[in-house]
Amino acid sequence: MSFALTSEQLAEWRREFYDEPCNVLAQNVCTTHDPYKMCLKHASTELPAPAPNKHAVPGEGKATSGGPAWISTGLDLLRLEFAKSFKSLPADFEFSAGYLLYWHKLERCNYLLHEAAQLLMRCEPVDGRKFRYLMHHVAPDGGNWQMFVNLVKKYGVMPKQCYQTTGRVHHLNVMLSSKLREFVSVLHNRFIFDGDGSALPGLIAEMMPQLYKVLNIVLGEPPQEFKWTYYDSKRSYQCLEHLSGPSFYEELLKGEPKLDEMLCLGHDPRLSAGYAHNYEVELSSNMVGGRLQRYNNQPMDVLLPIVVASLAGGRAVWLVHDLKTQTESEKLSEFPLLFGLEVGKGLTKAERMLYKETKRNRVLLLTQVSLDAEQEPLEFRTMAPSSSALGGSLSTVLANLQGEDIKSRLLKPKTALRIKTEALREYAFEIVVHSSFVPPDVLGAATRKETKELPPWDIMGSFLD
Secondary structure: OOOOOOHEEEEEHHHHHHOOOOHHHHHHHOOOHHHHEEEOOOOOOOOOOOEEEEOOOOOOOOOOOOOOOHHHHHHHHHHHHHHHOOOOOOOOOOOOOOOOHHHHHHHHHHHHHHHHHHHHHOOOOOHHHHHHHHHHHHOOOOOOOHHHHHHHHHHHEEEEHOOOOOOOHHHHHHHHHHHHHHHHHHHHHHHHHHHOOHHHHHHHHHHHHHHHHHHHHHHHHOOOOOOEEOOOOOOOOOOOOOOOHHHHHHHOOOOOHHHHEEEEOOOOOOOOOOOOOOEOOOOOOOOOOOOEEEEOOHHHHHHHHHHHHHHHHHOOOOEEEEEEHHHHHHHOOOHHHHHHHOOOOOHHHHHHHOOOOOOEEEEEEEEEEEEEOOOEEEEOOOOOOOOOOOOOOHHHHOOOOOOHHHHHHHOOOOOOOEEEEEHHHHHEEEEEHHHHHHOHHEEEHHHOOEOOOOOOOOHHOOOEE
């Protein structure tokens, strides 16, 4: 049996293609215009439906800016709880995302060098998959919930006005990545020369001050002690002195929300994953001795009521979502009309995960849910991110973007998003909620010590933007 294409097949396909006038029209359109733009759904002219019952988190305010979305979203979650207890908090208050970014970079450098040393001492091949993964993610801006917890528990938080970075993170990453790879090669050569890893900790101790120096020069060192001046809600001037990041978190926030009481619940419907099991992702931390990414896998029918209960209780929900695939699927609704084929509809969520059609790529903060007459969730609303450079609504932005710009900027909406319940089922990967909203059986499963380890390249371990 021959599987090579033949001239007879091509001639038949060509005849069938040009026998359809709509194919010729589509070809004329797409060879002179961007196919993505031609498939975009036009804005609906229908009037909005009457507002259903809603549960919303109070005091949403302004979203945090100036850092990766996973850090900013985590700080938004803290700020909403801070506003409940600190009644005089200014309406425009923000935590410093740059403060946690600085410590993330420094800790991640130390973590990478120690993990590389551990791989060497376990005789992992340098051209093996684990080493290649580590060298591909040398100085990532991305992170996860556990990385955020690691940073806050060790370094606390501070107001944005007390520390702001230069924002030159891209060039910093280039410098750190180059130097870290050089240092790993030094560790490798020393391990081969000595035949053991006894000298590696000492070498890392000599390397870290050099990386600290680069970080300080580019970002500037956060203050060890600072004062916070502000005008409270009554426009009275206030000044709090002799503060540090840890003391601000422990004394002013009073450790709320208590991060140890927050639970990370995932949704992985693949046959290889079992519900009610705990999973931990290898090489997924940013701190030596810190937490690895860990979640308890649950069906979406379990997660949705937990999300609704949390929002009804006034607590926002951290959501890990595939915003890119969802938005492309919804916005490119004219694809079947133009090409005669469906796009993004042929695979289940589990199949999209298996065949790399989907990815954890965005963290959002859910702050509102709309319910139908039976109190079932219709759609969820997110806090509008402020770190994006885009302007206008998402549909307006998409209508004015071209080709690759659409795909590269889908993850950066500036306005609040509304996510239908069915979209949440299809594209959500993970939530973080307070344990008080979790049913006892799920809480019991999530707090068991037993875990199954996932390799770092598993789709459930993808770093968040």
